[in-house]
Amino acid sequence: MNGHRFNFAIVIILISLSLTVGIVAIAQDASQTNERDSGQVFATSTPAPSAQSSASVPAIGPYEYPDGVNPMTGLPYPNDEVRSRRNLIVKISNHPPVVRPQHGVNAADIVYEYEAEGGVTRFAAIYRTNAPQKVGSVRSGRLMDMELVTMYSALLAYSGTSKPIRNLYLNSNFRWRLISPSIGDNCENAGFCRDNTLTDRPYEHRLFGDTTKMWEVATKRNVNTGFRAIGFAFSEQPAVGGIAARDVYITGYGRTDARWQFDETSGRYLRYSDSVPHLDAADGEQLWADNLVIIEAPHNPRPDLFPPGSADESFEVALWGSGRAFVFRDGAIFVGFWQRLGNEPGKALLLMLGNSKPIYLKPGRTWITVARSLGNTIVNAELVALPTATPESS
Numbered sequence: 001m002n003g004h005r006f007n008f009a010i011v012i013i014l015i016s017l018s019l020t021v022g023i024v025a026i027a028q029d030a031s032q033t034n035e036r037d038s039g040q041v042f043a044t045s046t047p048a049p050s051a052q053s054s055a056s057v058p059a060i061g062p063y064e065y066p067d068g069v070n071p072m073t074g075l076p077y078p079n080d081e082v083r084s085r086r087n088l089i090v091k092i093s094n095h096p097p098v099v100r101p102q103h104g105v106n107a108a109d110i111v112y113e114y115e116a117e118g119g120v121t122r123f124a125a126i127y128r129t130n131a132p133q134k135v136g137s138v139r140s141g142r143l144m145d146m147e148l149v150t151m152y153s154a155l156l157a158y159s160g161t162s163k164p165i166r167n168l169y170l171n172s173n174f175r176w177r178l179i180s181p182s183i184g185d186n187c188e189n190a191g192f193c194r195d196n197t198l199t200d201r202p203y204e205h206r207l208f209g210d211t212t213k214m215w216e217v218a219t220k221r222n223v224n225t226g227f228r229a230i231g232f233a234f235s236e237q238p239a240v241g242g243i244a245a246r247d248v249y250i251t252g253y254g255r256t257d258a259r260w261q262f263d264e265t266s267g268r269y270l271r272y273s274d275s276v277p278h279l280d281a282a283d284g285e286q287l288w289a290d291n292l293v294i295i296e297a298p299h300n301p302r303p304d305l306f307p308p309g310s311a312d313e314s315f316e317v318a319l320w321g322s323g324r325a326f327v328f329r330d331g332a333i334f335v336g337f338w339q340r341l342g343n344e345p346g347k348a349l350l351l352m353l354g355n356s357k358p359i360y361l362k363p364g365r366t367w368i369t370v371a372r373s374l375g376n377t378i379v380n381a382e383l384v385a386l387p388t389a390t391p392e393s394s
Helices: 080-084 142-149 162-169 211-220
Strands: 014-015 020-023 088-093 112-116 121-129 154-157 207-209 231-233 247-249 258-263 269-271 291-296 321-329 332-339 350-352 366-371 377-380
Touching: 088 142, 088 291, 112 142, 121 142, 142 291, 154 211, 207 211, 207 258
Parallel strands: 088 154, 112 366, 291 366
Antiparallel strands: 014 020, 020 377, 088 121, 112 121, 247 258, 247 377, 258 269, 291 321, 321 332, 332 350
16 A cells, blocks of 8 residues: 555546546545544535434444444344354355355355455355354465454354465464364365365365254364454444445456445345346345445465465465444445554454544444555445346356
8 A cells, every 4th residue: 555554535537428437546534533424435425315414313332332233234243142152263265266156155244255366355244143054165264364263253264275375274363273284174074075076166166064963063162152343333323424335346356356246135235246246145146235335455465384385375464553444224325444453363354434424334244355555446426337147047
């Protein structure tokens, strides 16, 4: 980010009568007080409907939550079993396209999507509320997962790693929270099983996991403790100042792309990948999120771990300090920054406006895309015509 990790601003380009918004640059000091109304992000644009004053919005978080409320969703834990178990991260493949549709992604409370290498993304799905018995396909861990494990005080389930990352994992303070075939966990005891009916997929993309068995493994190791991770703020109603944003197109992956469109009926953002609906094989639904967050973070090489040209290179994604952020909910965008205050376990991302007030998420599920640059995001006020989810599209 060329030394400007704490700076953000926006330039808005209105393209055609549909008010297509291309977000192309950011340059205002986030440390300065924003004198505009709380949540105001664009000087010239279409305000989103149904917003109310932030002063009248009942909210929870980002530092304290009512007893019995899940800080990852802003919703009550459905029962004591969910409340008492630990956050569980499962690594899920998103490339090559033959791995789609994946299983169990829509059951996660939070999904992080980030670049694994070479423009290819991977999912880190965080489970607490739901316990799907088939998740995947399960793939390998990366350097960034070490930050997520700390941020969410979580268990980490993955297929394996490169040797440098394996050494880091096994010498970490979360060693006993790792669940993986690469360290001896298998189909019988930990639920890592191959689905060999998927003959169109390479062998490495046939591994799936059972979250119920993963939590059982953690219980046997005495690490299945229901720690919470703070950071998000929630409100049923967004603060005033959101700008209409019903189509979000992320182009920066190189070998794939992602598009999210707001569905008025459900009040959710629905995902498309490579211009077709992206489905979940477990429930047959399109991937969806109540909140879509795109954050910008440096992707640093680690030549001390991976010599230049290494086939198994993993970037160090700098999820510490602060950076720029776009937050979408209820068909509107809010522009601000993300912040992580230290590396203490359980301190996840804060999402803030330029005046340092929290950006309220809608209670529910959140999808976080970690990007090298927000400049690869195109935001349209209105929907762009795309295919609809049909049996033929799967």
